[in-house]
Amino acid sequence: MISRRIRLGAIALAATALTGCGSHVGGTALPGEIDVRTLDVGNYVTEPLETRFHYYPSLHEGVVLAAMRLDGQVVTGPEVDPRFRYATGSKHFDTAAEAAGILATGSESVLRDNQMLFGFAASSADQPKPQYHDLPAGAGSILTFVMQFPDAAAASKAAADLERVDFQVAADANQTVSLAKYTDAHTHWRPGIPTMGSFLAHGSYVVNTFTTWKEPDLAELTDLTQKIYDAQVPLLDALKPVDREGILRLKWDPDGMLRQQLNPDGFGLPYFESEFSGGERGFLHRVNDQEHWRRVLADSGVDRFALSGFDFEGPSLLFRARDADAARTLWSAILGTAYPGAVDAPPKVPGARCGEGPVAYDVDGYVETKVKRYRCAIVYRRYVATVDSDQLADVYQRAAAQYALMANSTW
Template structure:
């Protein structure tokens, strides 16, 4: 009679092998399942849209229909396009990467600002009929050792008008600031460049139907350093606009407002006017280089745009970024929510564990917010903002905005 021991061993061996196979199959299925946290490839945590707190904010995708009250409104389309051809100050001076001030221009009257183009220049813009334009200002964020680059680009109807405006800009700058002296810029003998103290300079130069405006500052009087910084800004600006061609004004209204369906996925303005900003001139679609002017951490964000395949950005009440895939979206979210030394991370909104929120120490100079949340859904990353009251800094409304923005993305498919 055969002993049962070999059969038992064979049975146990087969059972062990079967158990191992079951474990392997289970792990394989688990690794492929979407929405499971803790794996090398990130997945979205499942969200129940019916329980999201969205308050009074619209939680459905909506078509974007810009309002054109007058000719200056539709010129903003050209200004937003020109932003993609404006030199980045941190490319001129790597130290100048603090949060920026951006202004879009559609007439001589609105082209000036307390931090940028002086208001005395407005009549010249009106006289020569500036059609569109943009400028950006960044500093090194150091009040004791200030460095600054302001770059501006204005479009005029003709080359003659641009040359006339540049000449007048240079003349009025010297007339209203006695004691200024010319500043020599290598390679740019036709530039109207001057300084009053060899620590700060302005320059104006016509290029086709455009006028390039530059304002620079170095920490201490240094004519050579100031001339070099100013001339380098012009050099890089000319290179940036090498392929820039003015869009005929009659064609602007024929351009699709939302050709890729991005604006419909971005949160619209709040019906109760509770958005922290009032100016909606920046609403529209942008290429990544143009949007970069608005970003808090421009160098890191530019690298993220490149690495994560960001090909378009839509700015509405919510700011929407389109990436390569879900993994890229999570990486971009991490970059957008990088905190400074005095910023604070907030808890995620109820029901949105994948969202990330930040309370800023300094208010954003373009949209006047000091808190924001970034949500992810597939290829899309979206940011919503709010200004928290000092007396009662609760993020309830911010969380409701984030919930509404997530719901919009989920319902946009």
């Protein structure tokens, strides 16, 4: 029924940070805090990012910021059904050509004609997906793809046209399905095939769902599709659509998260894989066990998350907790099972702890290596950050620089 679907690759939580040149440690120690100028930060820069980078609005970067904003309002698996606790991937789209890659052949012209602005897709499953592997046979999965159009009329037409194109892929076998709770949704399945696709226009948004179950059970597939809409529609009601002028006016770092992160090269253009700032769902879409991390974030009242740096080089991660006590709770759990090895804390860095991860592990006969060997977690007031490296001395300098950055970014 669907000719082409991307396999959304999950973005690993394990991440590293770039090294850079040039060092300067500024700031003044507050009562009860150390003088960060005494820390060994090596060549890492410890001034907030805006001292080295200025964001100039453009339509392209604005669309990326708009997609990041949408990311925070797209459901995670456990919000739909507790069984779907494992994220299997997420991706943003800023062109019709990219978005058509996860839809039926012929969808690109529909998206262009109706002037799709941007979109975001996320998928989850009831079994974990090993890195570099497909989901295990018999796994159930859900994909939620939200797109924004210029207005409700364009969204309504796009939903109907996208369904028509999708249905025609196997018009002789597909059958229309009516959803009792969402009579305006365009839905179909192919009897004997354990999948169902649906499109629902909601204001300026179109929600596309694609559900896969263990067997071709029409009642189960219908129930899952309606559950996705039950969880997703209220989130869109809380997100006012943004027009092209509004896209240009979106703020680059509205909560001051990126300015506090270790960013050796000073590159700050918004990008999902390297310069991202968003809500807690922005983190949950990037991890494997969403239910576990949902509980961890909830226990600490985390409301903002950011990353800086590509995953293969190593971003720093930053979380904003409810308060200083909640941040300590998160700090004590953040290394988790990924970095269980005992490692001494970096010298003289308050509120820092480190761990060592396994060098490699085996999945179905395939040896996988994690990105970096060491990770340190640093807590400062209501913020928790992590930095990674393969070298212990380097991760200590990164931790010191990250602490100094947070201390220097309090204005």
